[in-house]
Amino acid sequence: MSDLPPSTPLQPPKKVFVKTYGCQMNVYDSGRMVDTLAPKGWESVETPEGADLVILNTCHIREKAAEKVFTELGRLREHQANRAAQGGRMMIAVAGCVAQAEGAELARRAGNVDIVVGPQAYHRLPDLLARVEAMPGRKAARLVDTDFPVESKFDALPEEASARGASAFLAIQEGCDKFCTFCVVPYTRGAEFSRPAADVLAEARRLVAGGSIELTLLGQNVNAWHGDGPDGRAWSFGRLLRAVAEIPGLDRLRYTTSHPLEVDDELIAAHRDVGVLMPFLHLPVQSGSDRILAAMNRRHTAEHYRRVVGRLREARPDLALSSDFIVGFPGESEEDFEATLALVREVGFPQAFSFKYSPRPGTPAAEVKEGVVPEVVKADRLARLQALLGRQMAEFNASMVGRRMPVLLDRPGKRPGQRLGRSPYMQPVHLDAPESLDGRIVDVIIEGAGPIALAGRLADGERTAA
Numbered sequence: 516m517s518d519l520p521p522s523t524p525l526q527p528p529k530k531v532f533v534k535t536y537g538c539q540m541n542v543y544d545s546g547r548m549v550d551t552l553a554p555k556g557w558e559s560v561e562t563p564e565g566a567d568l569v570i571l572n573t574c575h576i577r578e579k580a581a582e583k584v585f586t587e588l589g590r591l592r593e594h595q596a597n598r599a600a601q602g603g604r605m606m607i608a609v610a611g612c613v614a615q616a617e618g619a620e621l622a623r624r625a626g627n628v629d630i631v632v633g634p635q636a637y638h639r640l641p642d643l644l645a646r647v648e649a650m651p652g653r654k655a656a657r658l659v660d661t662d663f664p665v666e667s668k669f670d671a672l673p674e675e676a677s678a679r680g681a682s683a684f685l686a687i688q689e690g691c692d693k694f695c696t697f698c699v700v701p702y703t704r705g706a707e708f709s710r711p712a713a714d715v716l717a718e719a720r721r722l723v724a725g726g727s728i729e730l731t732l733l734g735q736n737v738n739a740w741h742g743d744g745p746d747g748r749a750w751s752f753g754r755l756l757r758a759v760a761e762i763p764g765l766d767r768l769r770y771t772t773s774h775p776l777e778v779d780d781e782l783i784a785a786h787r788d789v790g791v792l793m794p795f796l797h798l799p800v801q802s803g804s805d806r807i808l809a810a811m812n813r814r815h816t817a818e819h820y821r822r823v824v825g826r827l828r829e830a831r832p833d834l835a836l837s838s839d840f841i842v843g844f845p846g847e848s849e850e851d852f853e854a855t856l857a858l859v860r861e862v863g864f865p866q867a868f869s870f871k872y873s874p875r876p877g878t879p880a881a882e883v884k885e886g887v888v889p890e891v892v893k894a895d896r897l898a899r900l901q902a903l904l905g906r907q908m909a910e911f912n913a914s915m916v917g918r919r920m921p922v923l924l925d926r927p928g929k930r931p932g933q934r935l936g937r938s939p940y941m942q943p944v945h946l947d948a949p950e951s952l953d954g955r956i957v958d959v960i961i962e963g964a965g966p967i968a969l970a971g972r973l974a975d976g977e978r979t980a981a
């Protein structure tokens with residue numbers, strides 16, 4: 516625990532600005548970092564101007580991740596100088612996966628960073644800040660904490676300091692033991708860890724009591740979650756989903772990111788039985804070629820993936836899937852790539868994330884020097900894959916026109932009087948609606964579909980409900 520005194524009414528709140536990169540887990544972590552600081556007198560602000568602390572919560576998935584962090588640190592120098600001119604001090608902390616993977620390099624090269632803190636150590640932020648504040652010179656104040664502590668950060672985190680809005684993330688699992696050869700996650704997030712069911716349920720109840728009606732359970736391998744249930748029995752992820760779904764007031768439940776090898780009978784049955792579980796699942800496959808899947812150490816075949824999808828669709832016929840694809844992995848031939856296109860057509864993904872392969876330092880695939888696919892070939896394959904995915908997305912969106920759909924409204928649209936919400940399939944839906952409906956699920960008649968988003972109008976009866 517921190518030895519910092521709590522804030523008193525005499526002390527104005529200190530301001531922290533958090534910039535988040537990457538995945539939903541980072542969004543969740545950023546919220547939890549603010550939670551750890553709130554009891555120590557910190558309040559979250561929307562811009563870096565005038566902030567006493569800026570946290571860059573970084574992501575290592577994209578290429579040149581560290582370089583992007585250095586660029587951002589360069590931009591922050593001006594804010595730091597302005598703050599110093601006002602007689603204050605802007606501290607900078609770099610958190611997240613770049614901090615974990617390249618902490619020593621960051622500390623060495625970036626002169627304006629005070630703290631480097633890894634994803635498993637951010638519950639120690641208040642103590643790290645107290646130590647930095649107590650040190651005189653900036654150079655002496657550079658602290659790096661990228662340990663994988665024996666204590667779980669989840670045990671050390673306080674309750675959420677504020678409501679999370681209508682749609683909230685909840686981390687239930689972290690880390691990965693799968694060691695896909697292209698991926699840094701097992702090194703940056705560590706071994707698989709499942710939070711106890713009782714803790715997950717308690718946090719889920721608090722979030723729903725705070726007004727969240729949609730929860731997304733998060734983990735790098737979320738469906739690898741397992742643990743002891745409050746009934747004293749061993750629970751699988753499917754059992755946990757059923758328990759979360761029973762929380763009164765919860766209307767929508769989602770989870771991400773899942774692994775095809777961890778889709779078991781209980782999870783498939785949950786998709787059949789749990790009404791609040793949304794009919795949309797992100798299930799990464801990466802490639803449709805068994806040769807490439809083996810080189811990636813995915814530990815499943817394309818046929819296994821097809822079987823899993825078939826069983827999920829039997830359980831939930833309206834299920835739509837999204838996925839992740841890497842094109843141009845070392846050794847990928849045109850035939851391998853065609854196998855990926857065939858899988859994409861067969862499953863009919865209406866959404867997916869697709870990237871050109873690029874080596875991540877420290878991963879086994881980064882050492883592979885043979886079979887490197889030329890950039891021009893990667894670019895061509897990516898363009899062909901994305902064209903196919905784009906067509907499938909447009910067709911899927913067009914199939915929604917004329918349907919009545921429940922839409923969770925949660926933000927302003929582009930023009931006055933317009934709101935933006937999400938369909939059960941995560942499609943953005945634009946419609947005219949009063950702001951008072953924000954945070955509610957309303958029935959919408961879909962009247963138009965674009966390549967990415969839908970447009971509609973409130974169904975009869977919804978306006979009076981406002």
Ligand code: SF4
Pocket residue numbers: 691692693694695698699700701735736774
């Ligand atoms: S399963 Fe996912 S998180 Fe784990 S190593 Fe593979 S890609 Fe990375």
